[in-house]
Every structure is written in structure tokens, then in C-alpha cells.
Amino acid sequence: MSQPDIHLYTAATMNGYKPVMFLEEAGVPYDLTFIDFAKNEQKAPDYVKDINPNGKIPAIWDRTEGRAIFESGAILWHLAEKYGKFLSDDPVTRSETLQWLFFQVGHVGPMMGQAMYFQRIAAPNGHEEPFSIKRYVDESRRLMEVLNTRLEGRDYIVGEYSIADMMIYPWARAYPWAHVRVDDLPYLKAWFDRIDARPAVQKALTIPKAQPQFWDENADAEAFLKENAARFASDVKKD
Structure with missing residues (x-):
């Protein structure tokens, strides 16, 4: 079974809910990794190195492009352009x-x-x-x-x-x-x-x-x- 294009790293915060809103509204399949602040997982060396150099959430890994995108605004813009949803052509x-x-x-x-x-x-x-x-x-x-x-x-x-x-x-x-x-x-x-x-x-x-x-x-x-x-x-x- 193929994996979804999008792997989301997030937590239950105001910023963390934004990409979930897009993905659910757009009906886009995604994998999700919950980042536990209590365990400081957002600062884990591999996460900082490969996913978000700022050690924050949210972030996504786009499997089709083989790259990570961090910062919620950049993520939503990327998803909107990728899927052609919730961003006008005008x-x-x-x-x-x-x-x-x-x-x-x-x-x-x-x-x-x-x-x-x-x-x-x-x-x-x-x-x-x-x-x-x-x-x-x-x-x-x-x-x-x-x-x-x-x-x-x-x-x-x-x-x-x-x-x-x-x-x-x-x-x-x-x-x-x-x-x-x-x-x-x-x-x-x-x-x-x-x-x-x-x-x-x-x-x-x-x-x-x-x-x-x-x-x-x-x-x-x-x-x-x-x-x-x-x-x-x-x-x-x-x-």
C-alpha cells in the first residue's frame, strides 16, 4: 500500500491545527506524527536536522518532492498550490x-x-x-x-x-x-x-x-x- 504524499508533524496548538484544517477540508490523505512538547521532541536532533531547523511545529514532509516545509504559512501556501484548493487563481x-x-x-x-x-x-x-x-x-x-x-x-x-x-x-x-x-x-x-x-x-x-x-x-x-x-x-x- 502506497504512503500518502504528506507526512504532518504537529501538536495541539493554534499553529498546529492550521495544516490539519487544510488537509481535512481538502480531503487529502496524510500521515501524522504527534510531537510531544513534554518530551521536547521538537528539539530532537533528527527532527531539527531533517524536518524543522527552528525546532517548532508544525512541519510537513512532502514525499513526492522529497523535502520538508516548515512554518505554518509556508505549509498552507505549499499545500494550496500543490492541490489547487483554497487559493484563488485571480x-x-x-x-x-x-x-x-x-x-x-x-x-x-x-x-x-x-x-x-x-x-x-x-x-x-x-x-x-x-x-x-x-x-x-x-x-x-x-x-x-x-x-x-x-x-x-x-x-x-x-x-x-x-x-x-x-x-x-x-x-x-x-x-x-x-x-x-x-x-x-x-x-x-x-x-x-x-x-x-x-x-x-x-x-x-x-x-x-x-x-x-x-x-x-x-x-x-x-x-x-x-x-x-x-x-x-x-x-x-x-x-
């Missing part, structure tokens, strides 16, 4: 898609990530930083407002469902975990509802592991918060 729409892809990479991910880090990892490990928390939560909120404005009169980021939505959704939809308020952003909330309703997305958010604490304000996060803070305790600066 040059203006393609350009807009790339712009919003970089918007996520340069803004939404870093700001939401820092909002989460200072609240969910640093603070439980004894480093309460109110200034930093406010800075990153406020900037994350501003970015949600940018998205809300963009989505007025549009079902999806570039009009049609695309890799731009797949890039942004896992981070923006995790607003409960970052404690970012979105109640008064109706176009953004409607976009969440549309993507929430996609069966392939809901399946993707369980692979390799479901983390409802990220998305659901009513989920019991106490045990996961302790586990998550402990897992990344070594990332917290020691005095």
Missing part, C-alpha cells in the same frame, strides 16, 4: 490572501500568543506582569477590531473561504484563552459561527488532540491551566 485575490496570511503571521499570532503566555504560563509560574498582560490583550483586541471591519459585508477574509481563514481562525477563535473581549464585534462573531459550522474544521480541532479550553469560555480549564503552565515552565525567565 491575481488580486491571491495577493489579498497573501497579505492576510502575513497579517496573521506578523500580528495576530504573536500578539495573541504573548497575551496567552503572560496570563497562562508566566503568571501561574510566579511572574505576574500586569503591564505586559494589558499591552498584549489590548493589541489583540485591536487586531480583532481590524478583522471585524474587514469582515463587514464578507463571509470570509478574502470573500471566498481560503487559507487566509485557516491561518487566522485558530488564533482569533481562541479569544477566550487570551481573555480578549469580542462580544461587540458582530462580523467577527458571525465569521466564527460560519467556520465553527464546518464539519472538517470541527474534526481538525480534535487532531492530534482536542483542547476545548482554547475555544470554549465554559470549558473547565483549571486542570489544563496547571498542566499547560507546568509544561512550559522552563520558558519562564528565572530571577
